[in-house]
Amino acid sequence: MKKILKARELSSFLFLVVLFLIVGILNPSFLTAGNIIACFNDSVVYIIVSVGMAFAIFIGEIDVSVGANLGFTATVVGCMLRDGQNWAVAFLTGILIGAAIGLFNGWGVAVMNVPSLIFTLGTNGVMRGMMYVYTGGAWVENLPAEFKQLYTMPLAGSITVSFTVTAVIVVVVHLLLKHTKRGRYFIAVGDNPAGATLVGIPAVRTKVVAYVVCGIFAAVSGIVFSSRVGFVTATSGNGYEMKAVAACVLGGISLSGGVGSVIGASIGAVIMASISRLLVFMELGSTYDNTITGVMLLAIVVVDALMQRRTAEMNRRQRLAARTGSADFGKGGNA
Amino acid sequence: MNRTFSQKIKCFVTSWEMVLLCLLVAECVIFGAANPKFLKPALLFNSMNDFMSICIISLFVTFVMITGGIDIQAGSIVGLTSIIIGVTWQDYGCNIWVSVLIAVAAAALCGALSGFFIAYCGVQAMVVTLGGQFLYAGVALLVSNLASTASYQGISGFPEDFRVLAKTKFFGIVPSQLVVFLILVVIAYILLHRTKYGRKIFLVGVNPEAASYSGINYKRVIMSTYVLSAISASIAGIVLTSYLGSAKSDLGSNFTLNIITAVVLGGTLSTGGKGNVIGTALASMVIGLLRFGLPLCFKIGTQYLDIPVGILLLAVVLGRAAAGHPRIVNLKARLKRSKPA
Numbered sequence: 001m002k003k004i005l006k007a008r009e010l011s012s013f014l015f016l017v018v019l020f021l022i023v024g025i026l027n028p029s030f031l032t033a034g035n036i037i038a039c040f041n042d043s044v045v046y047i048i049v050s051v052g053m054a055f056a057i058f059i060g061e062i063d064v065s066v067g068a069n070l071g072f073t074a075t076v077v078g079c080m081l082r083d084g085q086n087w088a089v090a091f092l093t094g095i096l097i098g099a100a101i102g103l104f105n106g107w108g109v110a111v112m113n114v115p116s117l118i119f120t121l122g123t124n125g126v127m128r129g130m131m132y133v134y135t136g137g138a139w140v141e142n143l144p145a146e147f148k149q150l151y152t153m154p155l156a157g158s159i160t161v162s163f164t165v166t167a168v169i170v171v172v173v174h175l176l177l178k179h180t181k182r183g184r185y186f187i188a189v190g191d192n193p194a195g196a197t198l199v200g201i202p203a204v205r206t207k208v209v210a211y212v213v214c215g216i217f218a219a220v221s222g223i224v225f226s227s228r229v230g231f232v233t234a235t236s237g238n239g240y241e242m243k244a245v246a247a248c249v250l251g252g253i254s255l256s257g258g259v260g261s262v263i264g265a266s267i268g269a270v271i272m273a274s275i276s277r278l279l280v281f282m283e284l285g286s287t288y289d290n291t292i293t294g295v296m297l298l299a300i301v302v303v304d305a306l307m308q309r310r311t312a313e314m315n316r317r318q319r320l321a322a323r324t325g326s327a328d329f330g331k332g333g334n335a
Numbered sequence: 336m337n338r339t340f341s342q343k344i345k346c347f348v349t350s351w352e353m354v355l356l357c358l359l360v361a362e363c364v365i366f367g368a369a370n371p372k373f374l375k376p377a378l379l380f381n382s383m384n385d386f387m388s389i390c391i392i393s394l395f396v397t398f399v400m401i402t403g404g405i406d407i408q409a410g411s412i413v414g415l416t417s418i419i420i421g422v423t424w425q426d427y428g429c430n431i432w433v434s435v436l437i438a439v440a441a442a443a444l445c446g447a448l449s450g451f452f453i454a455y456c457g458v459q460a461m462v463v464t465l466g467g468q469f470l471y472a473g474v475a476l477l478v479s480n481l482a483s484t485a486s487y488q489g490i491s492g493f494p495e496d497f498r499v500l501a502k503t504k505f506f507g508i509v510p511s512q513l514v515v516f517l518i519l520v521v522i523a524y525i526l527l528h529r530t531k532y533g534r535k536i537f538l539v540g541v542n543p544e545a546a547s548y549s550g551i552n553y554k555r556v557i558m559s560t561y562v563l564s565a566i567s568a569s570i571a572g573i574v575l576t577s578y579l580g581s582a583k584s585d586l587g588s589n590f591t592l593n594i595i596t597a598v599v600l601g602g603t604l605s606t607g608g609k610g611n612v613i614g615t616a617l618a619s620m621v622i623g624l625l626r627f628g629l630p631l632c633f634k635i636g637t638q639y640l641d642i643p644v645g646i647l648l649l650a651v652v653l654g655r656a657a658a659g660h661p662r663i664v665n666l667k668a669r670l671k672r673s674k675p676a
Contacts, residue, residue, distance in 0.1 A: 062461065108649070112656040115605045117405060117461050118595060119652060125592040125645025132638040234638065242465055255462050287476050294470025298452065298463065305458040 008252030009264040015250070016271050023278045030281040034158060041160050043273030044151070045070075045225050046240075046247060047266045051170060052217025053244040054265040055210040060190040060257025061109055061116035063211060064241040066218040068127035069101050071237030073222030075131050078140035078232040081147055094219045101127065102215020106208035124241065132234055140232040151227040162224065170266045177262065186210055191258025246297045247272045254304065271296075351602045355617035362621065366628035373632055380508055384501065384578050386623030387512040388413065388571035389590055390616065393597035394523045395567035397615045398560040400598050401527075401540045403607025404460035406561065408449060408467035409568040409594060412442050413587025415475040416572030421490030421582025422482045431497045439569045445471050446565025450558035468591075475584035489581035501578035512574055516616075519567070523612045536560065540607035592641060596648040597622050605652070622647070 020039075024031035049066055056063040073094040080090035101123065108119040155161045177183040185206045188196045197203045221240075226232050245255075251268030253260030272293070279288050367374040392409045399406040416438040423434040449467045453460045484490055503511040527533040538546040539553045546553045568587070576582050601618035603610030625643060629635040657663055 108653060108656075112653055112660070114652045114656045118599060118605050119649065121592060121595055122645045122648035122652070125641040125648070129639050129642030129645065132636070133642070137636070137638055242469065245462070245465060246469075249462065255459055287480055288473065290469045291473030291477060294466050294468070294473055297466035297469060301458045301462050301466065302452050302456050305456050309457060 012251045012264055012267045016267055023281050027281045037158050039274040039277055041163050043270045044162050044166050045221050046269035046273040047166050048217050048221035049240055050244045050247040050265040050269040051262045052214040054248050054253055054262050056214045057248050057253050057255055058186045058190045059207050059210045063120045063214050065120040065123040066244055067237045067241035068124045069098055069215055069218040070222040070240050072127045072131050073097050073219040074226040074232045074236055075134055075140055077223050078143055078226045081143050094223050095216055098215040098219020099212050102212040106211030110204045110207035137234050143230055147227055148230045170262055174262050187258050243272050249300050352614050358621050362624045366632045369632035373628055380510055382627040383513050384510055386626055387516050388575045389593045390516050390619035391519055391571045392568050393594045393615050393619045394519055395564040396594050397598050397603050397610050398536055399564050400603045401536050401607055401610045402557050402560050403540050406464050406564045407591050408464040409564055410587040410590035411468045411472040412445055412565050412568035413572040414584045415471045416442050416569040417576040417582045417586045418475045418479045418584040420576055422478050425490050426482055431494055435573055442565045442569030443562050446562040450561030454554040454557040479584040489583040491581040497577055498580055501574050520616045527612050592644055593622055596644050600651050
């Protein structure tokens with residue numbers, strides 16, 4: 001029980017609840033089951049891309065190419081579906097593209113030791129240009145109707161199949177990360193790369209795998225994106241990388257790596273996806289979207305950094321106290 | 336300086352700036368060969384108006400990256416500056432120069448805010464400037480809502496003495512933007528390479544702890560670099576607004592990749608501690624000419640320009656990483672040893 005209370009995801013979840021309640025107080029017509037379920041249903045793309053981003057951040061790196069990855073996959077898959085290609089083939093191609101982009105990023109960052117932001121920024125530019133090359137700047141339209149219905153297909157009541165599947169995937173990924181040996185590698189590498197290497201964890205390989213996973217999730221979100229929106233433009237997926245980072249931070253994942261969970265990332269993603277809907281109910285309009293996102297992101301990271309500094313200071317004091325033998329600061333310490 | 340003149344020359348010829356200079360010449364030759372129009376002085380100088388803002392900003396983003404930080408918010412500050420000038424001038428009846436001052440002050444404030452979070456709260460530069468990018472672009476959008484004209488139209492009709500700022504042509508051909516850029520290059524060069532403040536920036540980049548032990552207020556130094564880069568972004572915003580003759584909130588929104596590429600290509604280490612202004616200036620010109628020459632000479636659409644720039648960035652960082660890779664370094668050492676003395 002204590003463990004649950006201490007979990008960082010809980011504070012994000014409480015933040016989400018408080019956010020909903022505040023909007024509910026300002027505008028009571030918001031607090032209906034339909035609206036709240038719609039908030040969750042609409043966040044599927046964000047959740048998937050944020051879970052991928054979470055892997056990159058777990059290992060202490062970042063991947064700002066997910067937006068272009070999402071857009072490029074959506075373009076390619078969209079074109080294939082429009083041309084009557086088999087769905088399975090199209091989806092598989094998309095996922096392979098995502099994995100390839102992830103592999104390239106992972107190679108540059110983990111093997112060649114290039115700073116991740118700069119390397120993925122370059123990949124982002126290249127992939128964004130490739131989208132223009134692929135379509136010539138035209139929109140990808142006329143996707144099959146069954147494909148477009150995929151996103152909104154209801155499961156029970158107004159809960160969609162896509163959201164349910166996503167939620168199940170998130171939980172499975174969470175369990176894999178927390179309860180398998182290889183899953184825990186990611187956190188270990190992010191927490192202390194040198195230490196992880198010393199205890200025999202293949203740090204470079206883990207980092208590459210994290211990037212590949214991130215790429216695959218971005219590709220899947222691209223497929224979901226094209227199903228949800230129904231068309232793909234040359235600027236589709238612009239800015240998703242930033243929103244995904246923001247979602248991860250909101251979900252309690254530390255950007256220095258090694259802390260957090262994909263559940264947190266998903267909750268953060270729901271918050272990010274709900275902002276525009278909440279703004280409508282607060283009668284502010286979507287022009288506030290960027291401002292609110294920026295303020296929330298800055299507020300959360302600054303508070304996070306200050307809290308971390310405080311814990312570090314407390315731990316240091318505790319260790320010092322333990323060493324000098326005074327029992328004032330809790331016995332043992334947590335070295 | 337006890338190096339002889341010939342040593343200095345040798346040092347210069349083998350330097351990275353020389354490589355950039357060669358690149359610049361090569362670009363001129365290749366583009367000129369593909370389309371002789373490229374080398375027409377009037378056209379060439381005119382084209383500079385389109386990319387000078389990138390050059391101006393990258394000069395001071397170099398400072399940020401030398402301290403080990405990164406600045407991806409500069410692009411959004413360009414738009415913020417532009418729209419503040421427009422709105423304060425059109426809707427609040429300020430004198431145009433007063434609006435310019437207000438805009439610069441606002442930009443400096445934005446830089447200071449981000450710099451404060453980075454230096455004093457210890458948040459990673461990348462995240463803060465990421466948040467800043469959202470925030471300042473959002474604020475720019477909100478400011479544009481205060482205007483009486485629709486935001487997509489932009490605010491135009493600026494007085495002539497403001498438009499003159501970017502329209503003047505020295506000797507009938509050199510655009511004033513280039514002159515502004517050259518002045519800023521000199522200022523940045525002196526600031527970074529000839530003053531105590533510049534040495535402090537390098538020391539902070541190499542080792543902030545050592546810097547603080549030697550009595551440098553490294554937090555203030557870090558914060559000041561963000562203020563400088565924000566001010567340079569505001570200068571770019573002013574020049575761009577004056578050149579286009581219209582104030583828009585989304586100016587500069589696609590600058591980030593170009594700025595970072597210019598700084599990295601200019602020889603600045605992304606991990607900090609090494610870099611120089613001349614390199615950045617040359618590199619930004621290389622990128623600018625690339626963005627001008629490719630569409631003109633090879634009929635490549637402007638939407639595709641992110642590909643060459645992105646590839647350039649990847650090639651540079653990969654090349655540099657490969658040069659520092661243990662295996663390559665070993666190989667080099669072995670080659671040197673095996674060579675007869």
